[in-house]
Amino acid sequence: MNPEYVSPENGNEKFLQKLDTMGIDVHACFQCGRCSSGCPVAEYFDLQVMEVVRLASYGMEDILLASKTIWLCAACETCATRCPNEIEIAGLMDVLRSLALKKGVVPAEPRVPLFHRSFLDSVRHWGRTYEIGMIAGYKIRSGDLLSDMKLGMDMFIKGKLKLLPQAIKAKDEVRQIFSGKGKEYER
Ligand code: SF4
Ligand code: SF4
Helix, strand or coil, rough: CCCHHHCCCCCHHHHHHHHHCCCCCCCCCCCCCCCHHCCHHHCCCCCHHHHHHHHCCCHHHHHHHHHCCCCCCCCCHHHHHHHCCCCCHHHHHHHHHHHHHHHHCCCCCCCHHHHHHHHHHHHHHHHCCHHHHHHHHHHHCCCCCCCCCHHHHHHCCCCCCCCCCCCCCCHHHHHHCCCCCHHHHHH
């Protein structure tokens, strides 16, 4: 990446407008670093949290959508809680993931969206997670059939994984939410 490309003059205005309409004020960042120093998964990021915010304030959408960080963020909200300017950083990560999927950007950490998909399928179907089904869905999607077998067996033996799914009573309401017809989506 040519460093000269990274400047406010080259920023994507439409991207900045989107953040603005969502109330994510990236321009309020004064690079204090409190977000980065509190992030529990920072050591795995290719862009640190404060860098994500700065690049977002420059409108550097392409760099952000191609980063590993947006997929590795655990959405724990620690960064937003620590930010003295109350910037919605976890919300910014959500927007970036969503944009990456919408624009067909190949995820820099491809297994993460596959896991998200398997998790959501489980919730859509049962109204809650059915771990064994979710893991099976993820394994099939990722083709990674053999890793973590011992861990899975240990959890099963200790009763942490239920053999059969346990659906909630209101699973139809959950399905309505997924179909966009739930009350929360009537806006
Ligand atoms: S904590 Fe807030 S102000 Fe400080 S670097 Fe992070 S985003 Fe910027
Ligand atoms: S929400 Fe994401 S970026 Fe923020 S502290 Fe948690 S893992 Fe780190």
